[in-house]
Amino acid sequence: MTLRLILTLLLVISTIKPGLAGDAKFGFERPHPTNSQQPLPAVSIIIDDLGEQRALGERAVALPGEITYAFLPHTSHAVHLAELAHQQNREVMIHIPMQSVGENSLGKGGLTLDMSQQNFIATLKDNLSAIPHISGINNHMGSLLTQHPGKMAWLMQTLSEEHDDLFFVDSRTTEHTVAYTIAAEFEIPRINRNVFLDNIRTEKEIGIQFKRLLTLAKRHGTAVAIGHPYPETLKFLEQMLPTLQQQGIELIKTSSLIQRKQLLETTTPDTMLAAKERHNQMGLPHTAEPRATSLIQ
16 A cells, blocks of 8 residues: 555545544434424413402412413303403413213303203303303313213314314313314314322322423423312412423413424324323323222323
8 A cells, every 4th residue: 555545545534523434434424403303391281160269360360371271151250360361362261061970060051961962052152152262172070971972072063163263172080081082083173181280289299290290291292281270279380380491391372282292293103103192091080070090190
């Protein structure tokens, strides 16, 4: 080997960047991942059962960040509080009472199993017109009604035909719910609740569920929690919501979370979709309903 050839080889080797020799020999460098390609894990927190208590409702609406608020129709302060939330660019939902397995009172606007289709749809439409600025709906109680495909089909058909801009959140008050599945059949934007924050109204237990929410978001990319305007819940969220960003978690509106989840699923390898579907089906029963077998994730 001549001296000139040896010098030429040394010059070529010196131009290859450390750690990229395997790529450089094919004429390209491995792209470096950027944060813009990896969105932060995101959560949505829905405060529901709003409308009966003005002071606690106003305190809830004052929570920092993109909280979503769900109002019971035909309650004393629902319209005022929904207007207040809308003025602050917060997302508004309607929290529709549905029949439960127990003898829980539904109040005005309740949807029940014994209703005719005409009465069911008329009551639903009356509910939807009772709250201004709504973007979506979720069920209040409903451990009986959400098990019945026929009634859920009436609900979703009405939404698809007359309110196709609304999304649906299955509160999952029973492990036997078919609401999410029927919403999918009617192509309603949809998502399942993953965590109830305050089934047990103590700071310790709310903290456990809040941590679980963040863990699920980091594992799956998104997670949804439902809480209530209890003093214990509001105090906890007032303290903890400002810390989410430094924990690497985004708090976004429920409609935005549904879009984020759909985006993740369309860009996720097929081998991971089965695990995400299991995640969709997991949840925890509502305190207002009889506790079914454990659905803790």
